[in-house]
Amino acid sequence: MFASTFTADQIRAAEAPLLAAQEFDDQLMQSAAHAVAEIAATMLDNGRVLVLAGPGGNGGDGLYAGAELLLAGHRVEAHLPAGKAHERALKAFTAAGGNVLDELPEKEYGLVIDAMTGIGATGEPRDSLRPAIEFTNRSSAKVLAVDVPTGVEADTGTAAKSHIKADVTVTFGGWRRAHVLAPACGVQLLADIGLPGKRLYETLGDQIPEWAGDGPPLLLANRAVIPERFWPEDLYPLRQAPVLDIAPGAADDKYSGGVVGIRAGSDGYPGAAVLSVAGAVNATPAMVRYAGPQAAEVVRAHPEVVVTHTLEDAGRVQAWVFGPGAGTGDDAARELQWVLEQDVPVLVDADGLTLLTEHPDLRALVANREQPTVLTPHDGEFARLREVAGVGESDRMTETIALAQALQATVVRKGRATVIAHEDDPHSVYAVDAGNSWAATPGSGDVLSGVMGAHLALMHARSLGEEAALSGAVTVHAIAAQLAAATAFGDATAPASRIAEHIRPATAEAYHV
Template sequence: MQGVYTAGQVRTAEAALMRTVADGVLMRRAAAGLAAHLRGHLGATYGRRVVLLVGAGDNGGDALWAGTELRRRGAAVTALLLTPDRAHPGGLAALRRARGRVLPVEPGTLDTARGLVAGADVVVDGIVGISGRGPLREPAPALVAAAGEAGVPVVACDLPSGVDPDTGATAGPHVRAAFTVTFGACKPVHALAAPLCGPVRLVDIGLVPFLPDDPHALLLFDADAGAAWPVPGPDDDKYTQGVAGIAAGSATYPGAAVLAAGAAVLATSGMVRFAGPAADEVRRHWPEIVATGDLTDAGRTQAWAVGPGIGTGSAGLAVLEAVLDREVPVCIDADGITLLAQHPHLRERVHGEPVVVTPHAGEFARLAGEVGPDRVAATRRAAAELGVTVLLKGNATVVAAPDGRVLVDPAADAWAATAGSGDVLTGMIGALLAAGLDPWWAAGCATLVHARAATAAAGAHGVPAVPAPATALQAAIPDALRAVRAAARG
C-alpha cells in the first residue's frame, strides 16, 4: 500500500524537511528527478525541442531547473513565462546561463509561443503546483490547447495544472498529462483523477520521514490484494474456507442472481449457497452452487451478499430483513441500497455491524446526500454516519470504513462500466466476507481484482481492447486472481 497525502499535509512535511537542508536543495532534487524522467521519455536529448510552461511558484522553478539540465545535455529548451514578473529567479537565471531561450508570453508573443509549443518534442507543465486552485487562466489554456492540437505530449510537474490537488475535480481548462512526475508523496489528485495524470512517477526528495502517520487515504496494489486473497490450506475443506450466501435476482431479473452467485464461486474455493426465485437459473449456470428458492431453506453461511435484482417492494424488503436476521457480515448492493434509503429502521439495524454498502453516485445521493467534488470526504462522512463500510463506485472507487480508514482504487481504464458488473463485484465481496476478511479490506481487495478482471476481459482477444459484457468480466476473475497472486509472490 501507499499513502496519499493532501496538499496541506505535504506542505507541512516540506516545511519540516526544509529546516534540515540548505536553501534550494529540495528544488534541485525535484528538478533532477523531473529531468531524469524527461530524458527517459525523450530517449536521446541532443537536439530535442523542450518547451517549459512556467508559472509563478516552485513548480515553475522545478521546470526551469530541469530545463537547465536538459539544455546542458544538448536539448533546445525554451521557457514560456506565463507570469513574467513572478518566475522563479534562481531557475530563470540558471536557464539563461545555460543559453536556454526565455520568452515572456504577452499578447504580442502569443502566436510565437503557440508555434513553439506545436513544434516541441515535449512540453513541461510547470504552470501551478499544489497550492493552485481553479481552472487555468489565459494564456495557459491557449498553449495547452496548442499542444493537444499538435499531438505534443505534456508532462506534468507534480500534478496537472487546473486539476484540484485534493479532489481531482476540474472547473474549466486544465492539463491532461501524458505522465506526471511528482515529488515526495502521492497526492489525492493522482488517484482521483488518474486519467488526467497519466502514469505517475514518484521522485524521492527525502520527504517520507516528515510525512504524518495518518495519510489522507491509501492506494492498494496488486501485491496487497494477492497476499490477502484467501486460498485453501492443507487442513481446509469447503466449510472452513467460509460459506458465502447470495440473495439476488428474481423471476424478472435472473441475470443478477447468475452474475453475483457465479462471481462468488470464482472468488472462493469454499462453498456458495443461493436463495431466491432464480434458483433454477443459478443451478443451470453453476451446478456447484447449493441453491434454494427461499432464504428460510438456506443453510448456514459465514456471510451474505444481497440486493441485486431483488426489487424494492415488500418482497425485496422481506429478503433484506431476512438476511440481516442471520447476524453475519453482509454486502448490500443495488435494490438493497434503495431499501436502506427508504427505510430508516434498516439503517438503524446495520449501524455498527460488519456491513459493506456499494452505491454508485445516484444511490449514494439517495442514501447519504450528494457526493460533491470531494469523493474521499463524502465517502468518509457517509461511512461514519451510517456506521458501515461504504464503497463509492466510479473510475476511482473509494472505500471508507466507519473509523475513517480510506482506500482508493484508481482503475487503469473504464471497462468495468457495463451493466451487471456491480452484481459481479457484490458476489466477490460476499465471498471475501465469508472468508473472514475485514469488511473494509474485503471491499478494497475485491474492487482491485474486479477492475483487473474487467481489463483482462476487454483485452482477451487482442489489442486494441474492446467492450466486454459482465459475463466476460466474471469469466476473467481467475486470470485477474492469478495476476495479483503472482504480484504478491514478487
C-alpha cells in the same frame, strides 16, 4: 502495503526543515527537477519538449528540468502562461540554451511538461492558464505533470472544468491525495528527493499523528493495475493493494473456506443473478449458495452452485450479498430485512441500496448490526443515500467518510477511484485507483458484488482483516477488467461476463505480484 498520502500543509511542513538546511539556493528544487528530467527523458521518444512553467516552485521544477534536458541534448522550449517565472530557474533554462516563447506555438511536441500550478491551487485555474490547458489537451504529445496536473486539487482530487489530463504525474517525497483520487494524474510516480543524508520522506512521517481524533483524515492509497515499467529505477509507482490468500488449507473443505449466499436477479433482470454468482464462484474455492427466482438459470450457468428459491432454505453461509437486480418492491424489502437480521457480514448493492434509500427502518437495522455491513454505491446511488442521510455535499473522500458515519456502515464508493470508509474509524480512509476504466460497463458491478461477497465470507471464516477483503476485491476486479479488455490487436470492450471469466487469473496476478 497501503501508501500514506499527505495534505499540502503536511508537505510544506515537512519541506520546511529541508529548505532551511539547503547548502545553496534551490538545492531541494533542483533535486525535484532532476526527477522530472529523468522521467521526461524516459517518456520522450522523439521531438521537442515544451515546458509550461508557472511563477511558483512547480514552474521552477519544470524550468530546471528543462535546463537539464537541454544539457543532455534534447530540444526544449518553454512558455510562461502567467507572463513570469521563478527567476533563478528561468536564468538556468536560458543559460542552457532554452528558448522562451511569447505565444503558444502551432507546432507539435513529443512531450509537454505541465509545471503551471502547485499543490496549493484550488478551484478553476486562472483565465491566463486556460489557453495552455486547451493546447495541451488537444495536442498529440505525451503529458508529464509536476506534482499534480493543472486544475486538479491536491488535497481532494477534484478536477476543475478546465484541467490538464496527464499521462504521467511525478511527485516528490510523499503521495498527495489527488494521486489516487484523480484519474487526470494518469500513471503516478514518486521520487524521494532531499538533501545529502536527509530525505523528504523521512520528515513526512512526523506529519502523521498517532490517531486520537486530531489531524486530518489519513488517506491510504493503492493502484490496481500497475503499467509495464517504463520509469527510472529511483522512481516508484503507487503500490498494489494487498489481496487475501484464497488457497484452502489442509483442513478446509467446501463449507469452511468462506461460504457466500447471494440474493440477486429477478424475472426482469436475470443476468444480474448469473453475473453476481459468477464473480463469487471465480473468487474463492468455497461454496456459493444462491437464493432467488433465477435458481434454474444460475445452476444452468454454474452447476457447482447450490440453489434454492427462498432465503430461508439457503442454508448456512458466512456472508450475504443482496441487491443486484433483486427488485425494490415490498417483497424485496422484506428479504433485505431478513438478510440484515443474520449474524454474518452483509454486502448491499444496487436495488438493495435503493431499498435503503426508501426505507428508514432498514437504515436503522443497518446502523444497529454487530456484524460488518458493506454498502457499494456508484456515485449516483451515493448521492441518493447522502441526501436521505443528511450528509452535505463536498469532495468524494469527505462525503464518503461522512456517509459511513451517518449510516454506521462501511461504504465502498465505486468508480475509477474507489473510496472505502468505515463507520468505526473516521480518521482513516482507503482508496484504490483501478488504473483503467474498462469496468465502466453494464453488469460489472454485479460481478464485483460477488467477488467482494466471497472475500467477505472468507474474511469471516478465517477472522481476517476487513480492509484486505474490500480493497483486494476491488483490485482483483480492476485487473480482471484489464485482462478482459486485452486482445491480440490492443484493448477493446470488456463485457461483464468476460470480466467474470478473468477473475481467476486476476486473482493469481494480484496475489503473486
